[in-house]
Amino acid sequence: MAYTAVMSVLKTLDELQFPCDFQNFQYPGSEIRTLQNNLTFLQKFLKRNPPGIEDLDVRIRETMYEAEDVLDSNLSNFMLNSGSSGWAENNYIPNFSQGLDAVNEKVESIAKTAKERSPHVDPPLLLMPPVPVVSRRNLIVGREKDLKYLKDRLKAASAKLQTVPIFGDRGIGKTHLVQTVYDDPDIVWMYKKRAWVKVSQDHSKKETLVGLLRSLKQIGSGKGQEMTEDELAKRLSRVLRQGSYLIVLDDVCNPEVWDSLKDLFPDGSYSRVILITRRKEVAESANNGGGVKEIQPLDGEEPWSLLQSEVFRYDPCPEDLETTAKRVAENCKGLPLAIVAIGGVLKKAGPKDWEIAASSLTDCADCDDLIDAVMSLSYKSLPQYAKACLLYMGIFPNNYDIRLSKLFKLWIAEGFVDKNEQFNSPEKMAEGCLLLLVERFIVVVTERNPVGKIKTCRVDGVYFEFFKKKANEEKFFHVITDYTDSFPDETWTYERFSIRENIQFADRDKLKLKNRVPTVRSLLFEGAQEQNPLWVHLDFKLLKVLDALKVRFYGFPDEILKLVHLRYLALTYPGEIPEEICRLWNLRFLIILRHRNSKTSEAVSRLPLEIWNLSELRHLQLMGRDLSDPSTSSPRLENLVTLLDVSTHSCTPEILQRLPNLKKLGVRIESPALDVAEDLSFLSHLTMLASLESFKCVVMHPDFASQGASLNPNLSFPATITEISLSGCGLSWDNMKAIATLPKLESLKLRWYAFHGTEWKQEGDGKVFPSLRFLLLEDLNIQLWKASSGHFPWLTNLVIRHCYRLREIPAVFGNIPALKKIELVDCNAFALESAQKIKMDRQSRGYIRVDFHSSRDDHQ
Incomplete structure (x- = not known):
């Protein structure tokens, strides 16, 4: 991936302009400026997606890998041989020009060749294609x-x-x-x-x-x-x-x-x-x-009708395109997938693009050749950044449901997506890329959350083998599926490895790659959770991504503390985190979980104070751990958007005010104090988070017996919140007033004693829960629920589980036009009867689906 490789080197050069405490040095200015200028030109050249540059693409990619090795190795050598106050105290004088001259010479030669070709390059096939407005319904035409x-x-x-x-x-x-x-x-x-x-x-x-x-x-x-x-x-x-x-x-x-x-x-x-x-x-x-x-191919006028509906929708095909367009339709051999896919490529394309498409499909001998040709055209027409994102999905197994929350983090850590003039954050660019791939029918959505946002996806099976082959041709990644103690010899030029059968790296000698090993940039352990202690050798000094949640570490691996280029680090480890982790200045994503059977200490485990200096952090997930209290001089973490699995000790005003752009907060209270109300007092500080969109609070072991009455803390959320999930909090139903008026709240999940009390009487004039679309009530002791007309105006899904005492669902729910489904699990007969009555009363105004399930049926 030449474009992605150029972007990665440019990103490294940009980072060198903003030294942090551990990076107080200057690269030689003239060499760097020359390299930046040439790479900026190559970036623009490749962004045009010009055809017929496969040879140049390979040269650029390989030279960029060499450039990145030189820059990262020089930086790594400096940081590993210097103290935090600078290299001079250790008498280490780095040679930052080492290797740069040779790289600059190669880049100059490539840039010269690109400039010679650039004036003669035809306009590319849909350089930045719009997201096609298509419907899968079109696939059933005929x-x-x-x-x-x-x-x-x-x-x-x-x-x-x-x-x-x-x-x-x-x-x-x-x-x-x-x-x-x-x-x-x-x-x-x-x-x-x-x-x-x-x-x-x-x-x-x-x-x-x-x-x-x-x-x-x-x-x-x-x-x-x-x-x-x-x-x-x-x-x-x-x-x-x-x-x-x-x-x-x-x-x-x-x-x-x-x-x-x-x-x-x-x-x-x-x-x-x-x-x-x-x-x-x-x-x-x-x-x-x-x-x-x-199922037979489309015939007659059906292929042409389908292609017209995909490309031109309600407009007629332009006369100057009609002959060529009909050739394209005919060459698709009546396969709807081929017609729809090529239609997505050719939206707003010119005559030359249509001619290229028609010629590319002419000589296909059978359906397999045709699909491969269509996929090749579809792939070539993607924006450059989307190509890397797509190929990366092949790291996961075929038919594997990939969680977007993880996929987006990896895309960002790998440098495939970033904010630009079109997208104001890397996450938004990742989302836009995924939507493009979904609309092109390349990626299939496999699960959505309750409000319709994509939760998991996978590459369509028809496309998977093609893109896996493409990734192998470009040496984009290598998958290890057999247990081994080394990398296969033929993979030494690969930078990314997905390890399905957990590999054991005993020592450097067994790696068999000698001096080539440091070029490894990404290690993803995707096998089953290792049940026995496993030693993993991690002496890969240029590593940027390490996903090792599936590996059991019983002591913190010292090698990790030397991986100064890490952007993504995910570990399963029960002990204290050494303060040297704060030398990993480039971290964007830090995920440290505990083993499932690990007992959480009542003592608060804190990250080192220097964690506040890791200005690039975007995501922190710290099961059983907390942020340390900042000093008066501690900077703000401007880029942090997600903080998960922390306790209330990470939710003090002093900490929250230093997280100005936090969008997602997850609090996990393991052992609440005797005064539970004091534990929940942090709920009054959440309005300090002016960008907060998602909040989750779980009390793991609430003391129901000693608590008795429900709690009534000063509950307050910012108006930006869209999702709230509470469990074990024991709040009074009076607190619901602070939630009911939130203008953007779309999803509300109340689990296991989240609210305590037998009666929920929702009061308020006008529309209450004005934007709520999904409501879950689970394991609550509620008996009586009262609501009025105008409450929950946009609710589409109501789920009630294990609320054994609830007598009925308010009849006014039948007046909610948006309501589509009521699901009851292990509820009493009266609640089910009220749901069925709502369904019957609404028949003339719209269908409501009512599902009922009893867990007792599972054991019959």
Whole structure:
């Protein structure tokens, strides 16, 4: 990735202009200015995305890696041989020019070549393409008969399990067709339980079981691995026997997979399994009498109609483009995915771009060649920064649901995204990049939070292998899937490593890379949690990203304290953090968790005072630890936007006033004091956080017996807050007044004794909870709930769990036009009856879905 590599070196040069306490030196000015000028030109040159520069792209990328090695090595040598007060006291005189002359010479040569080509470069294919306004509904153009077939199969009465096998070529639109039926309101109403799971090529029955139970919301994200395959199967069977169910098994690759899974699905009225595959023999192996369905390519005028709707929407195709555009449609061989993908590329494109697209698709021999050609065009037309972000997603396994909260941090730490004239923060640029990839149908959204924001995603399976191959060609990263004590010899030029089977680096000699080892920039341990003590050798002095949450450290690894270039550090470690960690001046993300079985000490564990000097910090997650009290001269952490898992000791006015741009705060109270009200007094300080958007407070071990009455602290939130989650706080319902009037609050989660008291009487004139869309009540002792018309005007989802005493849901909820779903889990019959009455009363004005579940059914 030449563009990304240039950006990374420029970022390093920018950082050298602003020395911190541990970086009091100057690089030779003339060499640096020459390098910056040439790199700035190459950045603009590459941003144009010019075609036909593959040879130059490789030269730029390799030279940038060399430049970064020189700059980082010089800086690392300086910092590791100097004291915090400067190198002179140790008589260490750094040679900052070492290696720069050779790098400058190569960059000069490349810049000269680029300048010679630049005047002759044709306009690129959609240099910075707009995010296409498309709908996945377009993928079902011409599929009306197929849709009717599927719906009829699902609606037909049957006392036994019916399979619905579907097969067709890659990119034919099988998955999107089934998704349309799966989300159809009639089908949703008919099937009490629905689950969708992507079956990987290296099929694991246990992984499929875990995926099904997660889709059914029977186990949480990241859970299930501790259960045996037999336990998972029994649990799935209990859930499916409760009533009608619809299961989708997507991308099944061979008959043996169905043979291993078919016994999991019990007979029952309206029980269906849709099996999606590319192979006819797999579909036929799953047929139990209803027949199989082949999805055919679009024909006639359908491809042209679909392409027109994607590119021109309601406008006619310009006359000068029509002939070429029809060639593009014809060359897509009736594959909806190819048509929609190429349509996204060609929005607002000129005649030359259309001609390039038509020619690129002309010689495709089969569907696989066509899809690869379309993906190549789609990839080339992406903005340069988006290419790196996309390839990086291949570090995660195929069909793996990637959490955006982690993905965005890694993108930022790697330097792929940053703020610019279009985006005012790296996080906003990351979000814009993801939305572009989603709208291009390259990335699939797999989970959204209660208010509709994307929570997890993955690369579409059709695209995954293509981008994995592309990443390998560019030596972008290497995945280690076998247990080993060294890097494979052929990977010495790679900078990023994803380690699926936890690797054990015993010592430098076993690494087998000798002097090449320091070029490693990123290590991500993505394997299962290591259950035994594991020693990991970390002598990679240029490392920028270290994600080692899956590795158990029982002593703090001293090597980490020498990794002065680290931007992202994630560890699982129970002990004290050494003060030398504050020498890691470039840290953006610091995540230090405890082992699950670690006991939290009642004594407050603080980070060193010097942590306030780490001005680049954006994210701090410190389970069982706190920020230290600042001194009067401690600077503010202007860039810190997230602070998680800290106690109330990190929420004093002295600390909060030094976090002016904090957007997300998570407080975890392990052992509350006898005076619980004093522990919660920090809630009155939150208005100091003028940018706060998300707040979570969890009291882990509240003392219900001694507390007795509910608490009534001075609760106050800034008007910017959009999400609040409380658990174990024991607040009085009177405190709800401070929450109900928040103008931007969209999500409110009240769990396990968050509020204490049998009656919630919501008062207030006009609209109360004016923006709330999601409300969760869980494990509360509430009995009576009163609300008035005008309260909760935009509520769409109401979830009530384990509120055994609640007698009824206020009838006025039937007057909320936006309300779409009421979910009750382990509630009494009176509450369920009130929900059903709300549903019946609203029938003439709009549909409300009511789901009820009892955990007792899981054990039958």
